[in-house]
Amino acid sequence: MRVGVVGAGPAGFYTVQSLLRHAELQHRLRRIDVFESLPVPFGLVRYGVAPDHPEVKRVTNSWTQLMDRYRAIVRFYGNVHVNGRLSLDLLKKRYADGVQGAGLFLCMGAQGGDRKLGIPGETPCIESARAFVAWYNGHPDYADRVFLSQRDGCVAGGGEAVIIGNGNVALDVARMLLQAPARLHVTDCNPVAVDALAAFGAQTLHIIGRRDASNASWTARELRELMTLAPDLKFIVHEAMRWAPTPPGLQPAQPSRTQRRALEVLRRYAGSAVIDEVGTRAQVTPRTIHFWFGLSPVRALLGDDQRVHLICAPNELFYDSLGQVQCRTIQDAEPVRITASAGAVFRSIGYVVSAPWGLPLDSNQNCIRNNAGRVVGLEDAVYVAGWLKHGPRGVIANTLVDAQETVAQFVSDLRQAERATQARADGSRTHEPEVEDLLKQAGHSFVDWDGWLRIDAEEQHRGRLCGADRRKILTRSDMLRLAGGASVADYQQNSGEGLGNRSHRTPADVAF
Ligand SMILES: Cc1cc2nc3c(=O)[nH]c(=O)nc-3n(C[C@H](O)[C@H](O)[C@H](O)COP(=O)(O)OP(=O)(O)OC[C@H]3O[C@@H](n4cnc5c(N)ncnc54)[C@H](O)[C@@H]3O)c2cc1C
Structure with a gap:
C-alpha cells in the first residue's frame, strides 16, 4: 500500500507514526512519501516554538527515531513545494485512487498568513x-x-x-x-x-x-x-x-x-x-x-x-x-x-488556514471541512490532519490525537471500500516511477532524509563550537549544499556565498 503525506510538521509525522503503528496496516504499508516545501523537516516545532523552550523541541527526537526505524518505507522529500502545479487530481491519482495509492494526507498547517487588524497605518x-x-x-x-x-x-x-x-x-x-x-x-x-x-x-x-x-x-x-x-x-x-x-x-x-x-x-x-x-x-x-x-x-x-x-x-x-x-x-x-x-x-491575533486546490474551507472554524479527518465532498481518499484539520490552535500534543483520529477514519474507509470492491488497495500493481526518479529527471533539487541528517549534524556541530544547542543554517541554498554532501567550507569556496548571505532558491514545484 502506498500513501502520500504533504507537510512534515507535527501533523505529518504523527500521521506517519499512526499509520505505521496501526494494527490493521502493519505489513501492508509499502511506501509513505512525505513532501515538505522547506529543505528541512518539523514545521512550527523548528520555526514556531520559542528557542527558550528546547524541551518542547525535543519532540523531534521521537520522529527522527521513527524515520530511522522505518527508512525502508518512509521517504522524505524536502524542498518540494506541493502547490498548484501539482494538481490535486495528480496527487489523488498517485496516492488516493484506491489502486495506485490508498490515501493522501494533507498536513500543511496554516499557510494563509496571519490575521490583520485592518486599521489605517x-x-x-x-x-x-x-x-x-x-x-x-x-x-x-x-x-x-x-x-x-x-x-x-x-x-x-x-x-x-x-x-x-x-x-x-x-x-x-x-x-x-x-x-x-x-x-x-x-x-x-x-x-x-x-x-x-x-x-x-x-x-x-x-x-x-x-x-x-x-x-x-x-x-x-x-x-x-x-x-x-x-x-x-x-x-x-x-x-x-x-x-x-x-x-x-x-x-x-x-x-x-x-x-x-x-x-x-x-x-x-x-x-x-x-x-x-x-x-x-x-x-x-x-x-x-x-x-x-x-x-x-x-x-x-x-x-x-x-x-x-x-x-x-x-x-x-x-x-x-x-x-x-x-x-x-x-x-x-x-x-x-x-x-x-x-x-x-x-x-498576534491568529493564523489563517488557506484551502489549497479549492478544497472546501470552513471559514468559521478556519480549517478544511472534514469528517473525522476525511475531506468532505471528495470521492477519493483525501484526509487532513493538524492545523489544516482543526484550525490554527492547540498544541503539538493535540496534533497526535488528531492524526490518530484521521488514521482511524482512513482505516475504516479502507475496510469499507475493500469490502465493497473485494479488492485490496495495496498499490502493488502499479508500475509508476519512483518519486525520486521523477524529481531527478526533472532536475529538481530535493533533500532526502540522509540529506537532512547531514544538515542536522552540521547545525549541531556549529552549535557546539559556540556553546549552543545548535546554530541553524539560515539559507535554503546552504541547506541544499549541505544536504548534497558538501561541507560549508566547500560551499563557500565554490559559490562565493557565505553563510551570512541569504540567497533564496525556491523549492521545487513538483509536476508529475
Ligand atoms: C509561535 C508558535 C509557538 C508555538 N509553541 C508551542 C509550544 O511551545 N508547545 C506546543 O505544544 N505547541 C506550540 N505551538 C503549536 C504547534 O506548533 C502546532 O500545534 C503544530 O505545529 C501544528 O502542526 P501542523 O503539522 O498542523 O502544522 P505545521 O507545524 O505548520 O507544519 C506544516 C508543514 O507543512 C509544510 N507545508 C506547507 N505547505 C506545503 C506544501 N504546499 N507542500 C509541502 N509542504 C508544505 C510546512 O512547511 C510545514 O513544515 C506553537 C505554535 C506557534 C505558531
Whole structure:
C-alpha cells in the first residue's frame, strides 16, 4: 500500500507514526512519501516554538527515531513545494485512487498568513508576530528581515514594544523580548535576533486585548512563565472597557477552566511589588509590562520621532445571544495613545488556514471541512490532519490525537471500500516511477532524509563550537549544499556565498 503525506510538521509525522503503528496496516504499508516545501523537516516545532523552550523541541527526537526505524518505507522529500502545479487530481491519482495509492494526507498547517487588524497605518507601523517568530527562529525566508530597529537600522536601547493579542504566541513574543540574552545565546535562536534583542533592551511592554482578562486565550502555564521570568518585572493591569447591561434572562457563558486558571495567575502576580532574589526591594529600575484589557487599536502612526503611536479605543463588552462576550468600540470615549519603538509593534491575533486546490474551507472554524479527518465532498481518499484539520490552535500534543483520529477514519474507509470492491488497495500493481526518479529527471533539487541528517549534524556541530544547542543554517541554498554532501567550507569556496548571505532558491514545484 502506498500513501502520500504533504507537510512534515507535527501533523505529518504523527500521521506517519499512526499509520505505521496501526494494527490493521502493519505489513501492508509499502511506501509513505512525505513532501515538505522547506529543505528541512518539523514545521512550527523548528520555526514556531520559542528557542527558550528546547524541551518542547525535543519532540523531534521521537520522529527522527521513527524515520530511522522505518527508512525502508518512509521517504522524505524536502524542498518540494506541493502547490498548484501539482494538481490535486495528480496527487489523488498517485496516492488516493484506491489502486495506485490508498490515501493522501494533507498536513500543511496554516499557510494563509496571519490575521490583520485592518486599521489605517497598519502598514508600515505594525509587524506580524508570525514573521517575528520565524525571524528569531532562523526561518530561511525570514532570516534577513529587520525588526526592533529604527529606520536608520539602529536598534536603540530601553526599547518599548506593543503586542496586540492575548494568546500564547503573544506571550512567546513578550518573553523573547524580555529574555536574558545569555539564556538565548545557548539556544538555537537566530544569532542576529539574539544581538538585536539584546540591543533593544526591552524596558516597557504593552500587551493589548480587546476583551476582558477572563476571555484571554492564553494558558496559565505560559502566563506564569512570563510573569515569573525575572525579578525586576513589574505588572500593571489596565481595564479600559465598560460593560453593557446584560439583557434580562440571558445566561452569560462561564469562563472555561483554562481561562479561570490564567486569570488566577494574572491576579496573583499583577501589582506585586518588585522583589529581588534575596527578598528585598529591587534597586534596579523595573521593566514594566502593561496589560491592557478592553482596548482595540484603531489607527497607527509613525511619528517624526521614529516611534509608532498606536491610537486605541476603549471597548464596550456585551454578551451575544449565546452568552459569549463580544466587544464594540465606544465611539465617544477618550482614545488611549500608546507609543513604542519602530519595528516593535506586533499583531498576534491568529493564523489563517488557506484551502489549497479549492478544497472546501470552513471559514468559521478556519480549517478544511472534514469528517473525522476525511475531506468532505471528495470521492477519493483525501484526509487532513493538524492545523489544516482543526484550525490554527492547540498544541503539538493535540496534533497526535488528531492524526490518530484521521488514521482511524482512513482505516475504516479502507475496510469499507475493500469490502465493497473485494479488492485490496495495496498499490502493488502499479508500475509508476519512483518519486525520486521523477524529481531527478526533472532536475529538481530535493533533500532526502540522509540529506537532512547531514544538515542536522552540521547545525549541531556549529552549535557546539559556540556553546549552543545548535546554530541553524539560515539559507535554503546552504541547506541544499549541505544536504548534497558538501561541507560549508566547500560551499563557500565554490559559490562565493557565505553563510551570512541569504540567497533564496525556491523549492521545487513538483509536476508529475
Ligand atoms: C509561535 C508558535 C509557538 C508555538 N509553541 C508551542 C509550544 O511551545 N508547545 C506546543 O505544544 N505547541 C506550540 N505551538 C503549536 C504547534 O506548533 C502546532 O500545534 C503544530 O505545529 C501544528 O502542526 P501542523 O503539522 O498542523 O502544522 P505545521 O507545524 O505548520 O507544519 C506544516 C508543514 O507543512 C509544510 N507545508 C506547507 N505547505 C506545503 C506544501 N504546499 N507542500 C509541502 N509542504 C508544505 C510546512 O512547511 C510545514 O513544515 C506553537 C505554535 C506557534 C505558531
